[in-house]
Each structure stands twice: as C-alpha cells, then as structure tokens.
Amino acid sequence: MLKINLQYDWETFHADYCVDIPPGVTTLLGGSGEGKSTLLHLLGGFLDGRGEIYFNDASLLSLPAYERPISTLFQSDNLFPQLTVWQNVAVGLSPSLSLNKEQNQKVQWALDKTQLLDKAERFPQALSGGQAQRVAIARALVRKKPILLLDEPFSALDPSLREEMLYLVNDVTQELGLTTLLVSHLPSEATLVGGRVILIEQGRITAHEDVSVLSETGFHPHFSRYFGVSNSGER
Amino acid sequence: MVECDNAITGTNLLFFHTIKRLTPALIGVGVFLLVGAASLAALLRYSDLPSWVGYLQQPYLWRVVRFSLWQALLSSGISLLIAIPVASCLIHRSFYGRSALLQLFSISMVVPTIVAILGLVVVYGRTGWLSHILGVQIPLYGLVGILLAHVFFNMPLAVRLLLQGYDLIPAGQWRQASQLGFSRWAAFRWIEWHYIKKALPGAFVLIFMLCFSSFAVVLSLGGGPKSSTLEVAIYQALRFDFDLNKASFLALLQVFICTLFAVVVYRLAPVNRQDASLLAVRGYALKDSWLAKVADGVALLCALSLVIPPFLAIFDPVFSPVFLSTLQSAALWDAVLVSMKIALPAALLSLLLGVCFGVLARFCMDRPYLAFLPNKIEHLGNMILMVPGLVIATGLFLTLRDLGLGLQSSYWIVVWVNAVMALPFVLRALMPVLYQQERRFRNVYLSLGIYSWARWRLEWPLVRKSVAQAFGYALLLSLGDMGVIALFGSQGLVSLPLYLFQLIGSYQLEKGACVAVVLISLCLVLFYCSSRFIGGVTARVKN
Numbered sequence: 001m002l003k004i005n006l007q008y009d010w011e012t013f014h015a016d017y018c019v020d021i022p023p024g025v026t027t028l029l030g031g032s033g034e035g036k037s038t039l040l041h042l043l044g045g046f047l048d049g050r051g052e053i054y055f056n057d058a059s060l061l062s063l064p065a066y067e068r069p070i071s072t073l074f075q076s077d078n079l080f081p082q083l084t085v086w087q088n089v090a091v092g093l094s095p096s097l098s099l100n101k102e103q104n105q106k107v108q109w110a111l112d113k114t115q116l117l118d119k120a121e122r123f124p125q126a127l128s129g130g131q132a133q134r135v136a137i138a139r140a141l142v143r144k145k146p147i148l149l150l151d152e153p154f155s156a157l158d159p160s161l162r163e164e165m166l167y168l169v170n171d172v173t174q175e176l177g178l179t180t181l182l183v184s185h186l187p188s189e190a191t192l193v194g195g196r197v198i199l200i201e202q203g204r205i206t207a208h209e210d211v212s213v214l215s216e217t218g219f220h221p222h223f224s225r226y227f228g229v230s231n232s233g234e235r
Numbered sequence: 236m237v238e239c240d241n242a243i244t245g246t247n248l249l250f251f252h253t254i255k256r257l258t259p260a261l262i263g264v265g266v267f268l269l270v271g272a273a274s275l276a277a278l279l280r281y282s283d284l285p286s287w288v289g290y291l292q293q294p295y296l297w298r299v300v301r302f303s304l305w306q307a308l309l310s311s312g313i314s315l316l317i318a319i320p321v322a323s324c325l326i327h328r329s330f331y332g333r334s335a336l337l338q339l340f341s342i343s344m345v346v347p348t349i350v351a352i353l354g355l356v357v358v359y360g361r362t363g364w365l366s367h368i369l370g371v372q373i374p375l376y377g378l379v380g381i382l383l384a385h386v387f388f389n390m391p392l393a394v395r396l397l398l399q400g401y402d403l404i405p406a407g408q409w410r411q412a413s414q415l416g417f418s419r420w421a422a423f424r425w426i427e428w429h430y431i432k433k434a435l436p437g438a439f440v441l442i443f444m445l446c447f448s449s450f451a452v453v454l455s456l457g458g459g460p461k462s463s464t465l466e467v468a469i470y471q472a473l474r475f476d477f478d479l480n481k482a483s484f485l486a487l488l489q490v491f492i493c494t495l496f497a498v499v500v501y502r503l504a505p506v507n508r509q510d511a512s513l514l515a516v517r518g519y520a521l522k523d524s525w526l527a528k529v530a531d532g533v534a535l536l537c538a539l540s541l542v543i544p545p546f547l548a549i550f551d552p553v554f555s556p557v558f559l560s561t562l563q564s565a566a567l568w569d570a571v572l573v574s575m576k577i578a579l580p581a582a583l584l585s586l587l588l589g590v591c592f593g594v595l596a597r598f599c600m601d602r603p604y605l606a607f608l609p610n611k612i613e614h615l616g617n618m619i620l621m622v623p624g625l626v627i628a629t630g631l632f633l634t635l636r637d638l639g640l641g642l643q644s645s646y647w648i649v650v651w652v653n654a655v656m657a658l659p660f661v662l663r664a665l666m667p668v669l670y671q672q673e674r675r676f677r678n679v680y681l682s683l684g685i686y687s688w689a690r691w692r693l694e695w696p697l698v699r700k701s702v703a704q705a706f707g708y709a710l711l712l713s714l715g716d717m718g719v720i721a722l723f724g725s726q727g728l729v730s731l732p733l734y735l736f737q738l739i740g741s742y743q744l745e746k747g748a749c750v751a752v753v754l755i756s757l758c759l760v761l762f763y764c765s766s767r768f769i770g771g772v773t774a775r776v777k778n
Contacts, residue, residue: 046410046519064520066416077407082429095412095421143415 008049015203025195035203071140073153078136086120092139110138263591274630281479303464307447310385318393320534340391347715348451354545376458400434413519419527451717486626493621552748561749570734582709584654589661657709664705703770
C-alpha cells in the first residue's frame with residue numbers, strides 16, 4: 001500500500017494530497033494545471049514537498065530519487081540519445097554499464113517483452129515514438145521497482161499505439177504486482193487499464209473510486225463536474 | 236496571367252522590404268570586410284614576393300613557428316585539461332562563493348595582459364610570494380612563464396566555454412540520471428562527455444589561436460629570442476625595422492597556420508546542437524561519494540591556485556606609500572582619459588558590429604536555402620583572431636595614408652582595431668541568445684508582422700544580460716590592449732597599459748604596480764557598471 005500525505009507550495013499554487021493507493025493501476029484524472037504531474041514529481045523525488053510518503057510502512061520522503069522504490073516515465077526525455085537501445089535499458093541496472101551474465105539476461109528479457117530485441121543496437125533517434133516509449137518501459141521492467149509512475153508518457157502517440165502501450169502497462173502491472181500511477185486527461189484510458197481512478201482538482205484529491213464509477217449511469221458528483229468542464233472546453 | 240504578374244510584383248516587394256530591413260546589418264558587416272580587405276591589400280602592395288622564398292629558408296623563422304605552435308598547443312591543452320573537471324564541479328556543486336568565482340573567471344579572461352603579468356611576477360617571480368613562502372624558484376621568463384600566463388587567461392575562458400556546452404544538455408537527462416542513481420563518474424561518462432566533447436574542438440581552436448597570436452605575454456615573459464612567437468616577430472619587423480614586406484609575409488604565414496589548424500580540428504569535430512527537451516532546466520541530485528568530493532576539491536583547488544594569487548598580488552601595492560603619490564600624478568589621469576576615450580567607442584563599435592553579424596545570422600537561420608550561412612557568418616567574425624591586430628592596424632594606417640590621412644588617424648585606427656579584435660568575444664556572448672530568440676519567436680513574429688526595432692524592443696529584457704556581457708568584454712579587452720597601442724602610441728596617445736609598460740621599461744616597478752591597481756580597478760568598475768546599467772538590476776554573469 002502506498003500512503004501519501006504530502007503538501008507542496010509553489011507561488012500561488014498550494015497542493016495537499018492525502019490518499020492510500022493499493023497495488024494495481026490507478027489513473028490520475030484532472031484538468032491541466034490541477035496538480036497531477038506535481039504529485040508524480042513529488043513521489044518520484046524530483047520536487048521537495050512536506051509530509052509523508054509510506055510504501056509498505058517504509059518512509060520514502062527523505063530518500064533521494066534514485067533510492068526510492070519507484071520508476072518514473074515522463075512525457076519526454078526518458079532516453080539518452082547518445083546511448084543505444086540496449087544501453088538505455090542496461091543503464092537502469094548498472095549506471096557503469098558493466099553487466100554480469102544475469103543482468104544481461106534481464107535486459108534481453110525486457111527487450112523481448114517489449115518487442116525490441118531486433119532494435120537493440122539502434123539509437124533512440126532511429127525509433128518511432130511508440131518504440132522509444134517501449135524502451136523506457138523495458139528499462140522500468142529491468143529495474144524491478146514496485147512503484148511505476150507514468151506522467152502522460154503516451155500522450156504524443158496515435159490512439160491505436162496508445163492503446164497498445166496501455167495494455168502493455170496493464171500486463172506488466174499485473175504480472176509483476178506493481179503499484180502503477182498513470183496520469184491522464186482521458187477517462188477512456190482509465191477505463192481501458194481498469195483498477196482505480198483518482199480525481200485531482202486544485203492540488204487536492206477530490207475523489208478516489210473504482211474505475212467502474214466512470215461507466216455508471218449516474219456520475220459521481222466530482223467526476224460529473226470534471227467531465228462537464230472538459231466537455232465545455234473551458235479548461 | 237494577371238495573377239502571375241501580381242505574384243511576381245509581390246515577391247519583388249517582399250525582397251525589397253527584406254533588403255531594406257537588413258541594410259544596416261549589411262552595411263556593418265560590409266564595412267568590417269572592406270576595411271579588413273583594404274588593410275591586407277595595402278600591406279601586400281608593399282610586399283616583394285620573390286624575397287619570401289628567402290624568409291622560408293631562415294632557421295630563425297622555423298624556430299619561431301615551432302615555438303609558437305608548441306606553446307600554443309601546450310597552453311590550450313593544459314587550460315582544457317584543468318577546465319574539464321572544474322566545469323563539471325561547478326555544474327554539480329553549489330558552494331559559498333560559486334557565483335563570485337564565475338564572475339572572477341569572466342573577468343580574468345579579459346583582464347589587461349600587462350596587469351596580469353605583473354601579478355604573475357609578484358607571485359612566481361624570483362623574489363615573489365612562492366619563493367618567499369615555499370622557497371620554490373620557477374623559471375618565469377621563458378616557456379614556463381608563458382604557459383602560466385596563458386593558463387591564467389585561458390583556463391577560465393575554457394571553463395566558461397565548457398559551461399556553455401553543459402547548457403546544451405537537456406534537463407531531462409539529469410532527471411533520468413538522478414532517477415537511475417548515476418554516480419558523478421557515470422554521469423560524466425554517459426552524459427557530460429557526450430556534450431562537452433563537441434564543445435572541446437571549438438574551445439581548443441579559440442584558445443589555440445589566442446595563444447598562437449599572443450603578443451604582450453610573450454614580449455614580457457618570453458625572456459629573449461629563444462622564446463619568441465610569430466606575433467612578436469611581426470611587431471619587431473614593424474616597430475624596429477619597419478619592414479612591411481617581412482611583416483606581411485609573417486602575417487600571411489600566421490593566417491595560413493591558424494586556418495590550417497582550424498580546418499583540421501573542425502573537420503574532426505562532431506556537430507554540436509541542442510537535443511530536444513521540453514523540460515525547464517533545474518538541478519537534480521546525483522549520487523555523491525567521497526571520491527567525487529575529493530576529485531572536485533582537487534580540481535577547484537588547482538584552478539583557484541592558478542587564478543586567485545595573481546589577482547591578489549595585483550592589489551598588493553594599495554598599502555604601499557607610493558600608491559597615494561602615484562594617484563596624484565597627472566600622467567596617470569591623462570592615461571586614464573586616453574584609455575576611456577579608446578575603450579568606450581571601441582566597445583560600442585564592437586557591439587554594433589556583433590549585432591550586425593547577429594541580425595544577418597538570424598535572418599539566415601530558418602531559411603532552407605541560407606541555413607548553411609549562420610555558422611559561416613560567425614566564423615567570419617571569429618576569423619579576426621587569425622589575423623594579427625598589428626597587421627590590420629598597419630594595413631589600415633597605410634590605406635589611410637594613401638588617402639591623405641596620416642598620423643592624425645592613429646586614434647581611430649586604435650579604436651577600430653580594438654573593436655574588431657574584441658568581436659569574437661562579443662559574438663560568443665551574443666549569438667547563442669540571439670539564436671534562441673529567433674527559434675522561440677520566429678513564427679510569432681512572422682504571423683504578427685513584427686520586424687527590426689520592434690523585435691529588439693520586445694526581446695530587450697531577454698537579451699540585455701548578454702548584451703551587457705558582450706559590451707563588458709569588449710570594454711575590458713580594449714582597456715587592456717597592449718598590441719596596437721604599442722605600435723601607434725605616441726605623445727598624447729598613451730593609454731594606461733602603455734603608460735604601465737613604459738614605467739616597467741624604465742624600472743619604475745613600484746609606481747607601475749600602483750598604475751596596475753588603477754587599471755584593474757577601472758576594469759572592475761566599468762564591468763560592474765556595464766552589467767548593472769545595461770544588464771539590469773538582477774544581471775548576473777551568465778554560466
């Protein structure tokens with residue numbers, strides 16, 4: 001269980017997140033600028049906040065990014081353009097890139113799982129957007145961190161590719177028993193990956209429900225407000 | 236048919252408006268080229284080509300060339316070797332005095348040569364601090380002294396050039412490195428080296444050229460003909476023999492060697508460009524270790540021990556009783572006035588030329604058929620580093636003499652040559668920020684029809700720090716000039732560095748040291764004023 005009680009202030013934006021997240025996929029919904037990515041950056045250790053983060057009763061807040069049991073995939077800049085696909089994955093296991101036999105096998109397994117074995121020697125510039133994000137997922141796989149944070153990593157992909165990636169995320173989460181947080185603007189993505197859904201408004205968690213709430217005929221009051229605003233295009 | 240004619244008329248009109256908007260920039264660059272070409276042509280008119288074969292057979296010439304190359308290679312190599320770990324340390328560590336150190340680095344590369352030499356003599360000379368404290372004697376006059384001076388000037392420059400290379404690293408890479416637990420060594424190996432190795436050839440060529448054409452340092456610390464460079468040989472040919480033929484031969488030889496060197500290095504150099512990143516730059520912590528701390532400490536200590544002591548030594552005479560009497564000397568204040576009269580217009584002219592180059596390069600940037608030009612335009616401005624200032628000055632003097640303007644034009648020659656010699660530094664400070672504005676706002680400008688001055692007005696808050704830095708560099712370089720002024724300096728045109736040189740030459744070392752304090756203080760005050768008044772209240776030295 002991931003327990004979050006975090007506060008963060010930046011100019012006029014004040015965020016206060018308080019939620020317990022069970023293993024499985026949880027989608028963070030909310031309009032632009034409401035504080036979804038901020039929560040992920042606080043969890044990942046890329047922003048300094050106040051409060052507490054516990055994962056399986058171990059406190060994470062004082063740990064630097066690299067010591068947290070977390071892998072984060074961002075919208076961009078997930079790969080090193082100067083390293084090959086193989087190196088980009090391997091660097092997740094050993095920053096010096098000196099891998100033992102077992103680690104080599106792990107990289108091979110991750111590339112196989114993400115269908116990138118034949119692209120292992122290519123550089124990121126030679127990959128499509130979807131392939132590049134699969135490399136980032138492969139690296140997250142080899143790192144075997146129990147928490148996976150996805151900050152709209154597939155938003156630049158076309159719908160079919162995005163769907164494919166979300167299925168991959170779902171499979172990986174189930175298979176490895178991860179706690180995955182996915183930031184999205186689209187309720188359809190939350191429905192696709194299943195699990196739970198969180199609504200973030202003005203830096204606060206205003207709803208935390210099973211994803212089935214999105215397909216119910218009578219909407220949850222907070223979600224209905226979010227969809228209403230989204231549909232009118234005011235945000 | 237009518238539509239087609241209208242289209243042609245429209246295209247012509249657009250072309251006419253474009254040329255009209257570019258006219259000031261074209262005039263600026265045109266004058267720069269024309270004056271340069273006229274100067275070289277005037278010098279070549281006095282050449283006797285058959286006699287050049289004879290020069291090539293002189294062992295003295297080859298000794299000078301060999302020494303020029305050797306000291307320039309060593310100086311640039313050592314400067315860069317020290318600069319690489321120092322730049323890495325400055326990027327990763329925040330410590331008390333870090334920004335002051337960056338300020339010091341930005342000033343030390345343009346500190347007047349003659350003043351720095353004085354500082355070096357006080358520290359490393361026979362009766363200097365080093366000898367007093369550690370009992371160590373350094374053979375200051377000769378290669379060692381030249382290297383010490385060149386590293387003092389160019390290591391900070393190299394650090395700043397490498398820091399510009401670091402600016403090209405997308406922040407996303409640091410974020411990934413932080414997430415993946417990179418050590419400093421892993422970050423250097425997989426991220427930093429990839430970017431700085433692209434900045435190294437440019438930095439190496441620039442420092443090599445500065446050292447290859449070094450004049451005042453070699454003249455003061457060379458210690459005789461054994462350690463002479465081509466630039467000093469040109470000075471001797473002009474000043475003592477007034478042998479224009481030999482001077483033009485040596486100048487062309489210098490240009491040839493520098494060009495050859497630059498072409499070879501740039502051919503081997505990889506292309507340097509910003510990788511796409513949507514992330515704003517901010518610091519991300521890497522895994523630290525005691526080994527990384529020790530390595531950073533050693534690198535920083537090495538840099539500080541090379542730069543700080545000569546600076547402190549410059550201010551040593553403040554406590555001397557001679558200082559006050561020197562301040563009361565009328566000759567000193569006359570020299571201050573002459574220096575200001577040269578440096579201020581030279582800096583302004585250099586800045587104007589830099590802006591002209593910048594405007595043309597920006598215009599060419601995103602036009603597919605001209606996209607190859609911005610680099611070339613920048614190289615054109617930097618080419619001045621290959622041509623000795625003395626040669627341009629002499630050529631210009633001969634041109635003006637042919638036009639009926641004799642010695643009375645020497646003031647303007649000094650101003651012009653100082654302006655063009657500072658141009659490479661002005662371009663280094665200006666161009667990156669001008670390119671950045673063009674990339675950011677080009678489409679907005681085009682859609683809203685914003686051109687010329689309107690663009691400058693909009694961009695001023697974003698570019699003023701770089702403009703201040705460019706102006707400050709040009710000002711300090713012109714204030715400290717000891718090349719052209721040594722050739723044209725006469726009664727009534729004695730600048731502070733020349734006055735200082737004359738005092739040292741007449742063994743008035745104590746008084747000279749006091750004049751050096753005035754000169755460096757003037758530099759610091761003017762650099763501060765430039766940053767404060769042009770750069771704005773929050774202006775800080777850019778990384």
